[in-house]
Amino acid sequence: MLSLGPKLGEFERGFASRVGVEPELVSAVSSGTAALHLAVREQGWGTGDRVVTTPLSFVASSNCLLFEGAEPVFCDVDPATLTLDPAAVESMLDERIDGLLPVHIFGFPAAIAELERIAAAHGLGLVEDCAQALGTVDAEGREAGSRGNPSAFAFYANKQMATGEGGMLISGSAEAADVARSERNQGRAPGMKFMDHERLGFNYRITDLQAALGIAQLERLDDMLAARAAIASRYSERFTAIGATEPGAGDPDDLVLPLADRGVERRSWFVYVLRLPKSVDRDGVIAELDRRGIDARPYLPCIHLLDLYRERGWREGQFPIAEDFSRRSLALPFYPALPEDSQERVVRELTDILGR
Incomplete structure (x- = not known):
């Protein structure tokens, strides 16, 4: 079967x-x-609902609210974790807020237990964006997506595991999951007569070929996560040797490492993103790396500064922590099979460009 076949359930x-x-x-x-x-x-x-979320994410985390007529309400991030700052969230809540949508950005866990407490105290729904967080472990030792909140994962080609395209929803209840499985299949339900539809739905089916690939990827997942962690550790070791600091440990003109594991919290490495010194022309560094044959990217732009969101009234200067990170961010080559000599060359060339 092309879709909804035997590999789907196994996956x-x-x-x-x-x-x-x-x-x-x-x-x-x-x-x-x-x-x-x-x-x-x-x-x-x-329509009319307002959901607090982060401006520092891939645009889909906010667009999915717009799909349903809800309004993203952005809140600044913690400078170390780059995830929603619970104190900032709590300070902005009022009777007009209907939910929270935290993102485990770059594979580091959001302060999910604290956000759950806030949501419960104010009667808010909560959705976890785990698209970059397969294998992430939170401060209570629980895997991302395992806490009972509706949680979304992604299997795009650059994710911790990939099926080309694909995703996974973990619902908050079996009843909600039944609805989701109907919605992914144009609103049909198992056992219904041919071409009948019980609700509004979408063509969100995954193919059996993708499911089979996902099964194989799950078998290799721990090895792939370990390879990513080893590459990240090597990068951080090399950059520490030239004076890079941990988030929050230095001054704005430091080269800043991504936060690694912290206590019980475990990052599932999705990308490796440095914060360049404020005095450095980030785009100039990217151009020079490109001239030397190394692909690096700004990662990622703040959602509220994209044209679509500027048209909705958001403007520069509203979220200084997220904006500062976005302006300074530099994503380096990062994938499980990255050869060590290629990685050493990336470090060597960037060190030379930065004059360190």
């Missing part, structure tokens, strides 16, 4: 086992965006 069961949730909560879909969209629908967020 969903394997993923559930890996994350530590019941299989009936898990629905494979066509992308991480599809998973997040269905999670937003599971919470019932729609």
